Amino acid sequence: MKQEAIIQVKNVHKSFKSVHAVRGIDLEILPSQFIALLGPNGAGKTTLVEMIEGIQKPDKGEILITGKPWKGNEKELRRIIGLSLQETRFIDKLRLFETLRLFASFFGLGAERCEEVMNLVGLEEKRQAYVVNLSGGQRQRLALGVALLNKPRILLLDEPTTGLDPQARREVWMILKKLKDASATSLILTTHYMEEAEQLCDYIVIMDHGTILKEGTLHDLLGKSSAYIEEKQEYKGPPRNLDELFIELTGRHLNE
């Protein structure tokens, strides 16, 4: 039996004045699937994710969450989605715990859930700290915590580990792995780190210039790409890892 997709993206386009940021993307995400969106700067990852989040509207195409469009279902869909934006700012003069309380209240949740989340993202020590005084990495973890407050069925994280030290990054991975084991949450995550995609996600989508260059499981991607290179008649053997594949596909490094 084919599983019903929880997110369906159908031929979606989005332009900003002269920039055609997303040009015809199709994507389906199944329940409890973890998907990584990989792509260099300006590939259109944030634009795509924000359209799925209902923050931006596509110019063309359709996005369905649990089979429903954003229009007319916003109230319902907001309840099952947790997200962190690429640039997240919170109110500077609020303390960390107060910030969690505020966002929890939007979901009708109380202090108890805030305690849980605070422990989950390892910020107990910073409970009383003002948001403005948190380090970049601590702020990222707060953003993750806010995204997890409502135990979302769909989690959308835009570069959740950019700017974290390797240790903190591993901690975020641990949190997300635990989440995968314990619940049926689906995740879309954008990243510049191959390792992150390899470690966490069952399905990898490589984007550039607003289109999908290649998608599949890690195994698929590394297997199939040799054929692609054969077409160009410059066979160098199959790429050993995502990094090599990525450079072959886009002609650039991911972290540029």
Added chain:
Amino acid sequence: MNKLRNSQLWQLILANARELLREPAVLFWGIGFPILMSLGLGVAFTKKKDVTVTIAVIGRNHLIHAPSDSVSVIQTFLLRNKAILKVGKDGSISRELTVPDEKLGGTKYIFSDMSWKKAMVMLKRGNLNLVMDESGSQIQYHFDPMNPDAQLTYLKFSKLMKDPDLIIRESETEIRPLNVTGTRYIDFLVPGLICMGVMMACMWGVSYDIIEKRSKKLLRRMIATPMKRSNFLVALITVRIAMNFVESGLLFLVASLVFHITIQGSVPALILFFLSGNIAFAGIAVFLSCNTAKTEIGNGLINLISMPMMVLSGIFFSYHNFPGWSIPAIQKFPLTMMADGVRSIFIEGAGFGEIMLPALIMLVIGVAFFTAGLKLFKWH
């Protein structure tokens, strides 16, 4: 109880209140500044200070010669009243005469000997009130008829010349100064300052705050949750209005301690009216900030709205000084409406009957702008 504490409106109110109270600058501009302003202006305008007027005397050495030398009326007058002779560093000669007056404040006259040409220069610079010319057969006074100060000097001084005994007599008995509470400048000023404070607080505390949060992409994160959009604005406004009550209350407290200002009309009516004025400005503020994410534009919009009202709405002086045709328009400004109403309760002893209509109008203004603002509101 827990339910209330977990409710989003309550948490939003808490967040806004915390943000406000944790910003010391906000407290200074909101509370300290208006109080200082009322103290400064109040003291400046309430104490009847001695005034100094300068009168140019045209003619050669009128002031220094003995009366027997000529028939100069001014000389005779000055010497009889023992005006003090002063010689400046540059050799200029003047005489000073102080006429005390308990009720209206004393006047210090300075008579300076000078040429017509010099007198004209000083007159143009505003350093002279009156020019006296005795070179003809009788005294001639020259002054700008458009200048009320010059007119007053002329009237006072010519009266003194006709009846020099005035200096010795205590003061004019028929004058009864109205120092009763309610008729002084400070009684006019404080209600106006309170209303202006509300307007500015709403403009900066609501409009600017929203625009800044939008430009920092804070609103964007908040609406990506099930937060009810109106709750966000209602919380912001509620905190602002509560703060306005505190700020205005403190200003009133200080003014009542220092200047013995009282509220002559109905206090409940005042509270109701004040609230509806607050709602009017809060609504306008939301509307003003509904669209832009640029703080510079916000700045401009705020000045565009608040500056004309500050000048025209009769905060510092009565708008009845403006031309008659403009007054009906001025009276329709929200700030005029609020200041007139608050003043009528403070000074004229108005109650619910008098303020009901303007209170209702301001409420409608506030609700209409708020609703329109919410409709057009851009969250990112």
